[in-house]
Amino acid sequence: MSISTEQHTPLQLRQKTYLSLAFVLAFVLLVLCLPSKTNTTYSYEENRPWHYGQLIAPFDFPILLSDAQMKERHDSAMAIFMPYFTGNDSVGARNIQLFATDFDKGTFTGVPSSYRSHLLQLLAKVYEAGIVSNNDYQVLANQKTKSIRFVQGNIAVTQDVDAIYTTHAAYDFIMGNDNEHYSREILQNIDLTQYLAPNLALDTTKTQEAMREVEENLTRSAGMVQVGERIIDRGEIITPKRYSIITSYFKELDKRSETTAHAWEPFLGKGLLIFLFMGSSIVYLYTYRPDYFTSPNRTLLFLCLVCVFPLLTYLMIEHSVLNIYMLPFPMVAIFARIFYDSRTAVQVGFTSALISSIAVSDPYGFLLLQLAVSTAAIYGVKEITERAQLFKVAVIVLAMALTFSAIYDIYEGTSVLRFFDFIDRGRYFSLIVSGVLLLLSYPLFYLVERLFNLTSSVTLIELSNINNKTLRNMTKVAQGTFNHSLQVGNLAAEVADAIGADAQLVRTAAFYHDIGKTEEPSYFTENQQGTNPHDALTPEESATIIIRHVTRGIEMAKAMHLPQVIIDFIPTHHGRSKTGYFYIEWKNAHNQEEPPAGTFDYPGPNPWTREQAILMMCDAVEAASRSLTDYSHDNISALVTRIIDGQKDKGLFNDAPITFQDITTAKKVLVESLKVIYHTRIAYPEEKPRIVSWFTPHRRHRR
Numbered sequence: 001m002s003i004s005t006e007q008h009t010p011l012q013l014r015q016k017t018y019l020s021l022a023f024v025l026a027f028v029l030l031v032l033c034l035p036s037k038t039n040t041t042y043s044y045e046e047n048r049p050w051h052y053g054q055l056i057a058p059f060d061f062p063i064l065l066s067d068a069q070m071k072e073r074h075d076s077a078m079a080i081f082m083p084y085f086t087g088n089d090s091v092g093a094r095n096i097q098l099f100a101t102d103f104d105k106g107t108f109t110g111v112p113s114s115y116r117s118h119l120l121q122l123l124a125k126v127y128e129a130g131i132v133s134n135n136d137y138q139v140l141a142n143q144k145t146k147s148i149r150f151v152q153g154n155i156a157v158t159q160d161v162d163a164i165y166t167t168h169a170a171y172d173f174i175m176g177n178d179n180e181h182y183s184r185e186i187l188q189n190i191d192l193t194q195y196l197a198p199n200l201a202l203d204t205t206k207t208q209e210a211m212r213e214v215e216e217n218l219t220r221s222a223g224m225v226q227v228g229e230r231i232i233d234r235g236e237i238i239t240p241k242r243y244s245i246i247t248s249y250f251k252e253l254d255k256r257s258e259t260t261a262h263a264w265e266p267f268l269g270k271g272l273l274i275f276l277f278m279g280s281s282i283v284y285l286y287t288y289r290p291d292y293f294t295s296p297n298r299t300l301l302f303l304c305l306v307c308v309f310p311l312l313t314y315l316m317i318e319h320s321v322l323n324i325y326m327l328p329f330p331m332v333a334i335f336a337r338i339f340y341d342s343r344t345a346v347q348v349g350f351t352s353a354l355i356s357s358i359a360v361s362d363p364y365g366f367l368l369l370q371l372a373v374s375t376a377a378i379y380g381v382k383e384i385t386e387r388a389q390l391f392k393v394a395v396i397v398l399a400m401a402l403t404f405s406a407i408y409d410i411y412e413g414t415s416v417l418r419f420f421d422f423i424d425r426g427r428y429f430s431l432i433v434s435g436v437l438l439l440l441s442y443p444l445f446y447l448v449e450r451l452f453n454l455t456s457s458v459t460l461i462e463l464s465n466i467n468n469k470t471l472r473n474m475t476k477v478a479q480g481t482f483n484h485s486l487q488v489g490n491l492a493a494e495v496a497d498a499i500g501a502d503a504q505l506v507r508t509a510a511f512y513h514d515i516g517k518t519e520e521p522s523y524f525t526e527n528q529q530g531t532n533p534h535d536a537l538t539p540e541e542s543a544t545i546i547i548r549h550v551t552r553g554i555e556m557a558k559a560m561h562l563p564q565v566i567i568d569f570i571p572t573h574h575g576r577s578k579t580g581y582f583y584i585e586w587k588n589a590h591n592q593e594e595p596p597a598g599t600f601d602y603p604g605p606n607p608w609t610r611e612q613a614i615l616m617m618c619d620a621v622e623a624a625s626r627s628l629t630d631y632s633h634d635n636i637s638a639l640v641t642r643i644i645d646g647q648k649d650k651g652l653f654n655d656a657p658i659t660f661q662d663i664t665t666a667k668k669v670l671v672e673s674l675k676v677i678y679h680t681r682i683a684y685p686e687e688k689p690r691i692v693s694w695f696t697p698h699r700r701h702r703r
Contacts, residue, residue, distance in 0.1 A: 092127030398435030480526030516553025
């Protein structure tokens with residue numbers, strides 16, 4: 001029984017449009033986030049082993065010097081570099097003439113005339129050597145410059161820095177020269193500082209041009225690597241020279257990626273790979289699980305699980321954030337297993353790892369590792385019954401990750417005897433962090449369920465715990481309804497198992513399908529004890545009360561925040577059927593006339609899933625089976641056939657994707673299950689009291 005073509009075609013078209021838009025959006029987002037860098041995920045250190053595969057030079061490239069080596073060369077060049085100064089002879093001549101004039105005027109009281117020629121000679125000497133400002137001299141000292149060039153006309157004269165003066169140094173030189181013949185006390189009567197001024201000024205333009213020329217002429221490479229030359233292989237120690245070669249290779253690779261006219265080609269190739277991998281996952285759904293397409297939320301969650309971790313991987317690589325092995329990739333497989341099934345979980349985990357591997361440095365090792373840990377995660381949650389088991393799953397996954405990494409390192413040539421010296425400790429630490437982050441699956445369950453309006457198997461198991469508040473309240477106020485719900489749940493789970501439906505879902509739904517009866521329990525036969533309140537009511541009034549348990553049950557379920565997938569079983573377990581007893585009673589009282597439309601009809605809708613159809617069958621069969629007086633195989637079989645065929649003939653299964661084969665199987669399972677429930681028990685013989693007689697002769701033993 002499946003829905004008609006007229007009903008199904010618009011639904012398919014809408015779902016295809018929704019899926020196509022979501023697919024395109026996810027694809028575009030992944031392509032836009034593809035990292036532009038190529039070597040970010042390589043982690044290597046000097047004097048440590050190379051942890052990746054063999055590296056062969058695909059092109060010629062220079063071996064660049066390290067920053068320290070370049071600084072050393074730069075410092076060496078600057079040590080012999082001579083900045084340019086401009087000389088001004090007029091400054092010295094003017095100040096010397098000014099001093100002579102002032103001396104001749106008698107400006108300096110108490111200074112003998114013999115001092116005049118001595119001081120004029122010293123002033124001429126310092127101006128001939130050159131005087132610079134304190135700021136310019138500090139620049140020369142900071143750069144450890146040994147010589148300068150000062151330009152006089154078209155001639156550049158070289159001068160040692162030690163031979164030039166600042167105004168302060170020139171003053172000290174004059175004041176301290178030949179103090180035996182020229183008293184310092186007398187010289188202090190002359191303010192020599194007013195006759196000392198810089199006659200050399202730094203020529204910034206010429207100096208910068210000369211410095212730029214020196215830097216351009218600095219050799220930035222220490223050799224060349226030819227195309228096809230082996231750079232390094234796994235397990236080899238990264239010597240300082242190899243470190244320079246590896247670093248130079250990646251810098252040249254990034255440079256070529258940015259400047260080459262065909263930089264878009266690798267980008268296009270990666271985009272096509274993403275499209276291929278995503279497309280394969282959609283083909284899987286279409287081929288093996290087309291039922292998931294009927295739920296937009298399931299489809300959206302599927303795409304999110306496939307794309308979220310690749311996006312995080314790309315962003316971490318692009319921005320050099322942490323280590324990608326810290327990402328808890330097994331979380332994808334765990335969520336897929338809980339919200340879908342094991343085969344889909346494998347597909348989702350594999351596709352997510354494939355898309356992520358496009359950007360990593362060692363895609364082969366990365367992919368194998370993620371497949372191993374995802375498989376371990378799927379195995380760990382196969383029989384999960386509570387959220388606390390996720391801690392055990394995290395331990396299993398972490399153990400698998402560390403074990404696999406160690407085996408893979410040995411496979412790649414890492415020395416067993418020096419294993420801990422050669423391994424990439426950063427990767428192992430990142431795997432431990434990933435195992436810890438896997439525990440976030442616990443709080444994320446609730447978020448994912450609410451965000452996508454889905455219900456996990458863990459939530460179903462928790463809801464089916466008969467010790468929860470709702471079910472315990474049912475045992476108190478409606479014991480008969482509670483027993484009926486348990487029995488229906490067990491029957492429905494058996495049928496679901498037999499036809500390949502969701503047994504846990506239908507079993508949990510059965511526990512809550514009649515919660516509306518807890519408001520007026522005495523009006524339902526399973527809770528009555530002797531008196532029947534319907535005896536005082538008309539058929540219409542009784543039907544209204546009976547029908548009300550559906551609408552009231554929906555309200556109660558929403559107030560308890562039950563998942564929508566459970567609430568949907570409440571109106572569909574009766575569908576659009578009638579309250580048969582009161583409907584027939586009314587017709588008998590009205591000469592088989594038809595009552596007003598809707599008087600005795602349940603509001604529906606009819607079941608639209610296989611699980612809802614199963615619950616409708618089991619609910620009706622279990623309730624009717626209590627009226628049997630003879631639980632023989634024929635009687636049970638006739639009851640089951642009559643009820644289910646009646647539902648089928650009334651069209652109650654027309655909207656559900658259930659087949660005739662499913663219905664036939666359901667009948668067989670229900671018959672066998674009811675036979676076990678109502679099997680005839682052998683009456684035990686009563687023990688008669690012993691009669692003792694003195695005259696009873698002893699029996700002879702028979703041979």
